[in-house]
Amino acid sequence: MSALVLCAQAQPPAPPQPTYRIIGPDGKVTFSDRKPTDPQARTRELGQTVTAPLLAPATAPFDLHPATSMPPVARPLGGDAPPVDVSGKPFPPGLPEAILDVLVHQFFVQTLMETCGRVRPAFADRYQGGVRNWRDRNADILAKSNRVTFARFTAEQRDVLRATARTRLAQLLPPADAAAEDKMLWCDRTSTDLARRQFDLVGDMRVVPILYFYME
Secondary structure (H helix, E strand, O other): OHHHHHHHHHOOOOOOOOOEEEEOOOOOEEEEOOOOOOOOOEEEEOOOOOEOOOOOOOOOOOOOOOOOOOOOOOOOOOOOEOOEOOOOOEOOOOHHHHHHHHHHHHHHHHHHHHHHHHHOHHHHHHHHHHHHHHHHHOHHHHHHHHHHHHHHOOHHHHHHHHHHHHHHHHOOOOOOOOOHHHHHHHHHHHHHHHHOOOOOOOOOHHHHHHHHHOOO
16 A cells, blocks of 8 residues: 555656637637637647747738848747747848848749740740859859858748748749730840849848848
């Protein structure tokens, strides 16, 4: 009997049950020790730090032209702590958005060459040359962005950035069902803008946080 008592006394105390703060679809706030199953309810376990998403939702279509001033950085909603990098430190303000800016440009230029090469194969060399010149002009920023991406972002965060960039890219391309003539006009206009350095990253204030990274 005494052995059973000693064994029972040796058992560690049960961990406290979590408490959840629940915001229902009507905005009403309640508390419970059971996690709700309603997918429309927003839930947070008290005492747990909730990290904000990596990026704030887009409020306007992406503009490929260089930003002439530092755009305001909107803090992503959905958490009470800023997103953190691979080492657990908060990202410098605007760094995820700067990497996203570079990715959108990279995807756009690559897609321009592929799309227009199919639409107007006779001009494929022109498109390839334009893309090559763009990469040469922006090589320093592209290289720095790539190094920062692998130095500060987790693999999951890199996936989020790429997926978001492809979503923004879709806003910039002609519709898949557009007429061939419309696609040709788009290719002519866009490749001309590319050659005129309308889409260069050099001088784009959105990439400044990447450059600050190398000054730390």
